[in-house]
Amino acid sequence: MNNLVLYRKYRPKKFSDVIGQDHVVKTLKNAIENKNISHAYLFAGPRGTGKTTMARLLAKAVNCLEESTGAEPCNECVACQSINKGNAVDLVEIDAASHRGIDEIRELREGIKFSPTSLKYKVYIIDESHQLTKGAANALLKTLEEAPDHAIFVLATTEPQKLIPTIISRCQRFDFKKLNLEEIVEKLKIILKKEEVKADRRSLEIIATAAAGSFRDAESLLDQVLTFTGKKIREEEVKNLLGLVETEYVSSFVDLLIEKKDSKAIKFLRKLYEEGVNLEEFHNLLLEYLRHLLIVGLSGIDLEKDESSVVASLKISFTGEEMEKIKKQTEKIKTEETTEMLRIFLEAGKQMDHSPILQLPLEMAIVEFCID
Ligand SMILES: Nc1ncnc2c1ncn2[C@@H]1O[C@H](COP(=O)(O)OP(=O)(O)OP(=O)(O)O)[C@@H](O)[C@H]1O
Ligand SMILES: [Mg+2]
Ligand SMILES: [Zn+2]
Structure with missing residues (x-):
């Protein structure tokens, strides 16, 4: 097995790969098909449930050059590929948790006026947006108010109650939910099939339970388990490895x-x-x-x-x-x-x-x- 971290390797590439957030997928696909795209979205919900993933899917879908795949991104055209490779200049991702945003938002306000370089839309994903400083949040609000038609914002947050209400009211809001046991097991099965590893149902349930609603946690736990087991995962080993509680x-x-x-x-x-x-x-x-x-x-x-x-x-x-x-x-x-x-x-x-x-x-x- 190669050592690419599972959660990167198995990040959904199409809307149909996303598990458990059907309400979000349905509404977004509709909007894309009807060319009725909002210019600001708020993705709120617990960690590891697909907010950043969905933001990138949206960025691809609105920019995809292939008509025949409908609302789904084709993952083949130059636009999709540049986003998948992470080198699309028109897709800007800001992590508010590590920067608090002052400089980034200032730069963003400068840059947003200019048309996109190669994509149809400039997409700004602002992760952990509740962590922006007050100054940065106010600057962002101004930017949202004057944003040109070629710009789309996606604000992701685990703590929407900490955002200023004027920002929230500017956005179309989607609430992501924690994933249940069945949904997590489903994703683990998909991964294991591709990795050609066998596991009994109980082992998967144990991992899914320990992940407590987060796909990312489930995938990291599976990573840990796979480092130690071979082509077959056994319940006893999983329990020992995860320090499982009896x-x-x-x-x-x-x-x-x-x-x-x-x-x-x-x-x-x-x-x-x-x-x-x-x-x-x-x-x-x-x-x-x-x-x-x-x-x-x-x-x-x-x-x-x-x-x-x-x-x-x-x-x-x-x-x-x-x-x-x-x-x-x-x-x-x-x-x-x-x-x-x-x-x-x-x-x-x-x-x-x-x-x-x-x-x-x-x-x-x-x-x-x-x-x-
Ligand atoms: N709904 C989902 N369906 C399938 N896989 C998912 C889903 N949500 C998350 N994942 C998996 O978990 C990983 C992390 O997801 P993502 O980064 O989108 O979570 P997030 O909601 O942005 O979390 P955070 O709040 O911690 O940033 C993805 O790479 C993907 O493999
Ligand atoms: Mg995220
Ligand atoms: Zn495409």
Whole structure:
């Protein structure tokens, strides 16, 4: 296998390669077919869900010289090829996260007046646009207001609420969604087929779960796994490589919480961390576990007979023994307490992204829950 990073190698080249953002694809293709293109787009959504990818697809599609492929870029003509190779001067990508944008936006305002050099449209992709400084954001707003017809802007952001409202109102907005397990597994299968690697379904599910909605993360995790495995991926190896969390750990942790043993729970967490358990993965599994604890605890559910999708997912996620354990736990905890635990740990998850010490938000959550 060559060592090209998977997420570059398998970045969608056509709209039809994009998975899971159908609402966006449909609307954009329509606009292109009807030559009814907006001059400013806002792509908002979680990381690794296809915003930059879609922006580049749009840039290709509006500039593609081939008529016969309809709204899809042909990937053959000079316009498509220059964009694919990354040497189209009329496609400008600005990463606001690393530059904060002052100079770039100034340059942009200078350059935008001139007609495109070789493409039909000049396309400006501004990634992480919420990170522009105030000055740069205001300059961008002016630019949007006076933009000539040959210019198209795509602002991508993971945090749209941080953009100034006047910018948002200038743009046609699309919200990208996190990908679900099935969608991620689908993409992993496509990649593995091309790489001629075999994997069992469970391994792919494990990778997809750990990716928590991000294609990029899924592809990086697969990269890691492929570095160590040969032409066949096995569940055990995947678990070991990803430092996978066993349900048993989560279950013991929940025991400590139910008994309100905060210092023991904190020690337990530290031990996991020292053993190299991936705490983000642990947190994901904890939420999944608590969700099921909540459902099993609701009165009137008959696990044997119930055929709803939650109960089905419960049966897939946990072994018979684990289910027994969950049932026992529900007898020791009130529904309100379970929801409280879920609320507190959901909140902790949001903070884990920003905390310099990964385990800190979890420790605080333990204390918060055990105190009241
Ligand atoms: N919807 C999707 N369908 C297929 N592959 C995808 C999709 N979204 C992302 N990917 C894969 O993940 C990689 C990263 O995607 P991309 O850079 O477009 O994400 P992003 O939303 O811009 O993330 P960020 O907010 O971190 O910049 C792509 O190269 C591609 O391989
Ligand atoms: Mg991006
Ligand atoms: Zn083309």
